[in-house]
Amino acid sequence: MEVAIVGAGLTGVHAALELAAQGHAVVVFERSGSVAAESSFAQGGLCAPALSPVWGALCGTQALALQSSGLSEAGWRWAARQARGKGWTEARQTALLTLARQSLARSTLLRKQLQLEHERSEGLLLLMRDEAQARKAQPLVERWQGAGLAHQWLDAEACRRLEPGLSPDTPLHGGWQLNEAEACNGRELCLLLKQAAQRLGAHFMFHTEVRALQAGRRPALTHGPAAQTGIAAAALRQEVLAASGPSTLPSPREVQTHSFDAIVLCGAQPADPLLAQLGLKPALRQVWGRTLTAPLRQLEAFPDLGPRANLVDDRHQLSLSRLGQRVRVSGGASLQAPSRGDKGFEQLHEVLHDWFPGAIQPQQAQHWQGSRLMLADSLPLLGASGAEGIWLNLAQGGQGAALAAGAAQLMAALIGGRDPGWDLSPFSAERLR
Missing domain, CATH: 3.30.9.10 (D-Amino Acid Oxidase, subunit A, domain 2)
Incomplete structure (x- = not known):
């Protein structure tokens, strides 16, 4: 299958590696100049399954409800507590804990299989x-x-x-x-995983902004050149071509549209307008x-x-x-x-x-x-979007390092038509409809 991935942070790069390892032809679109250039650049990098359900709830008290509500910050906290009170069932807490534990186990296996050497403890x-x-x-x-x-x-x-x-x-x-x-050092890990994905045939397109998605049997993706963005943009501007390797495609000079067998939305920051095109209006904050x-x-x-x-x-x-x-x-x-x-x-x-x-x-x-x-219930979006050919793997909030490896493994199984082995409905987009 031909698979497009939007976003080259921890979530997107892990997904690229898993899908390429299964033999899919993978292209990753990233608006910045390198992997892990924005939310993943210097995040805490902590993966502790015993804390993930609790920390998810704590973060939820400071985030998210209806984005158009115009609430004050105190109002946001109240609305998020209400959403979490309704949404944080025992099944959802268990699902998040299971995903975090699976992610830690997958990270350990990848480190051994790929002989990854990076800053970690x-x-x-x-x-x-x-x-x-x-x-x-x-x-x-x-x-x-x-x-x-x-x-x-x-x-x-x-x-x-x-x-x-x-x-x-x-x-x-x-x-x-x-x-x-x-x-772990998430940026260092992303660079190593990118190289591993490239060796398996994955391609990366940097400085490329995805502007539109179209669902269907062959979903389409419209993209064009992007201005240099991201917190670490200036430091990364000269790094891309020197260190990106032979599997990095040139950034397009004009807007183009390409079709794929599947498109996976992993990019955090431009997610809102793309999700709206699919009929999804999640309370992202x-x-x-x-x-x-x-x-x-x-x-x-x-x-x-x-x-x-x-x-x-x-x-x-x-x-x-x-x-x-x-x-x-x-x-x-x-x-x-x-x-x-x-x-x-x-x-x-x-x-x-x-x-x-x-x-x-x-x-x-x-x-x-x-x-x-993040969403009001502090749970990620993972699985089918409800729009044909479009998949979601985002909104992991401050738990990106803790969930990325496991989420990518599950996503690759779903796209490949395999049973992931457990119920992912707590993370489904259906809960937003």
Whole structure:
């Protein structure tokens, strides 16, 4: 089959690899100049199935309802709580947890099969600063027990043995250790997966904007040249032709229309107008987040500066992840695009300094902020769109790194006419009609 993929972030590149591995002729259309140039560029990269249902719900309180409602930010939060209250059934929570676990397993297998070498770390500590916080987390712990997720309580002393760089001056009651978790450098992983997909025959068209979709037995895609876009656009402008490889097609100079056997919509940012053309008007909302990435100081007298693996500060809902010789701090969700003078990055620095004082080289810190699309129920769109020949794999919100590999595997099975092995109706577009 000839398959077109719209979007070359984590979701789109994973989908390209899975489909190309099945022998399909794949073309990926991306409006930016490289893979992972927008929402996937420097996102947190945390994949922790034990946290995904909970974090999905937490993010949902700050996002999404009817996009045309004109509600204030407080109104959005209220509307999203209402939507989540109706939509977060036990079946949907289980489906999201299953998808996250399948995604982690698929990522592990791909890394071994393709011998991928990239910045990553395994394991996670969910840190509790005081006893009251730990008691508040008990419903979450009970959910882990019911789902068969391995977890272990560690007191403060055991936490510091596991993470000797933790500041002795910061209050710490203890933490939950989760082995079924990892974090990765999403952009680095995307580049490696793109190369693997190209070796299997997939082609990539950068600086190419998809402007229209037409459903049918041979669905059509209209595309044309795109202005350089994306948060990382300037840095990537000269990179594309040098590093893209022989399977990168030239950007078109005029608007063109091509037909395929299937089209998969993975691109987050231009999704609204394309979905509207298919008769879908989901309550998508743009939610902003930010990350801080900095190299760790290398001091022979203090070999344990910074985290060894991944930690989550439960009070501030921030993650701290070890990526090679760097640390990445991620968190925060806002309905408003960050403005000049925004103090969100200050909190990332403060929490990092709180747990690991003096661990980074601040003058080399990278500050990144980006947006992702989410639905009111915080669940992704995955499967048939309802329009013939058009498939959906998007709206994964802040869980792109946690869900991309598993979602791509399931999508490839559906397009190939195979049974994915479990019920995907919680993610279906039918819930939006």
